Amino acid sequence: MARNVSVQTKIGFTIAAWAIALLLFSPILWVVLTAFKTEAEAIANTPTFLPQNFTLENFGAVQDRSDYFKHAFNSIVVSVGSTLLGLLIGIPAAWAMAFAPTKRTKDVLMWMLSTKMMPAVGVLIPIYLIFRDLRLLDTLQGLTIIMTLINLPIIIWMLYTYFKEIPIDILEAARMDGAELYNEIVHVLIPMALPGIASTLLLNVILAWNEAFWTITLTSGRAGTLTAFISSFSSPQGLFLAKLSAASLLAIAPILLMGWFSQKQLVRGLTFGAVK
């Protein structure tokens, strides 16, 4: 598309875009820089931009105090586990809503979404009591289940949107070709919806990785993930900014890297179907 844009306008927009991007990135940048400062420098009255005394001691201290690798392992188990479990439930559910809808399908979709409208704290007490009675408090199983449940509406909605783009003719052709439901889903639907399924997977891993409310309330020592790990550095020892930054950096690094390497897939998945 040819557009008549002057050089000045172009420069103006470019500067504005960079400025906004840097503004959004600045807290992360601050965390990164602070993680390499000493505690004294981190809370100095005249803040420094770059670390004056570059140090790695915060990372060592953080690992010594609350075992980063155990928390990272828990994060991986919960985020990947809950996403896979969510897909296992979500794919058949989205299939039914996209390809065998009833009069109530739209209502069910809205109802699922409505569960995301309530603040999580509204169901804190019943969930806590259920978890206590089922002995799921501070377990990876319990955390995986709650993470699956809170993300399931999003998983189903995303999959439903992708599945709607697939012509039903092709699924009907599979049925005519002798495919029972299982084969129709595994050999035809899933390969065709793979970009959508992949971005659903990525997005949900990220959401589960960053989830803090339930992780902090339902776990203590054993099943805590990296969000619990960060929070353990924040409240009681509020002044240890450098260590808090080091912990945060360690917690977000894996997911940041994953997002970086899969950004193409993420963007493609999130805009899937926008243009035929």
Add this chain to the structure above:
Amino acid sequence: MGSISLRNVKKSFGDVQIIPDISLDIKEGEFVVFVGPSGCGKSTLLRLIAGLEDTSSGTILLDGEDMTKAPPARRGLAMVFQSYALYPHMTVRDNIAFPLKMAKASKEEIDRKVEYAARTLNLSSYLDRRPRALSGGQRQRVAIGRAIVREPKAFLFDEPLSNLDAALRVNMRLEITELHQQLKTTMIYVTHDQVEAMTMADRIVVLNAGNVEQFGSPLDLYKKPANRFVAGFIGSPKMNFVDGPEAAKHNAHSIGVRPEHFLLSRENIPGTWKGTVGVAEQLGSDTFLHVHVDGLGLMTIRTDGDQTFSHGDDVYLTPDATRIYRFDAAGLAI
């Protein structure tokens, strides 16, 4: 193998009745075409036979066996869709092999049958391509290949040629007819194009508003239409209808004359219909004249390609007395 019977089949979507009540017997090896205007229920009827829709009531028998409740995968039928419905993520080879894989055929059997189908349909050099790298005609051939390898009891075609251009459509029409002669398998073919119906079918089912108007051979339908609807639907250009006193002369509520059953002249012969040529459509072999006949309205006349009538000419029409179709007030043939 391959007889299909429908017994009092009914289908409604909610309150909307699509098929009020249909009973049909399709013989083994027959090429039957379902034809009718859009919305007449012909595709729904095909989908009921395929099992892609559930009947509201009635029975569907395949080879005498009740298959009314069987899922499509168990009916042993193959279907070719208007949209081709190829699996975009599979190569041509895998597309054709898919039904065999679903039937758990051995690797050797799959290879042999895929090679055979590819040779029959001139697809051998495209086997490793994806569907998106094929032309419309090639895609349709792959869809047919996928249907052939199953060795189905019957083939179901749902307007398979609608997405092709005119020249290719004629070619594929011939190919499908040849395929039927070669395989001798029952075929049901849905189309809204009465030319496809006339040229391909052993027997035609003319559908209108979910009802069978007539079921017979193409020439039966042309020569002995059961009612005014069939008379108007079969034949191209359409039959001309005349009501009122002109029809009463033949003891009928209305009469019909096909465009090819007129005698044309420039001289006034007593008893003829006088008209003025509106549009003359010249096809080379034929010319279609659209004539405004005094008191009777617009009529279409088929004449040879060498005639010299043009816009505004006066013309006198004599319908062939032996080929006038007569209909009663309810539209039934007399």
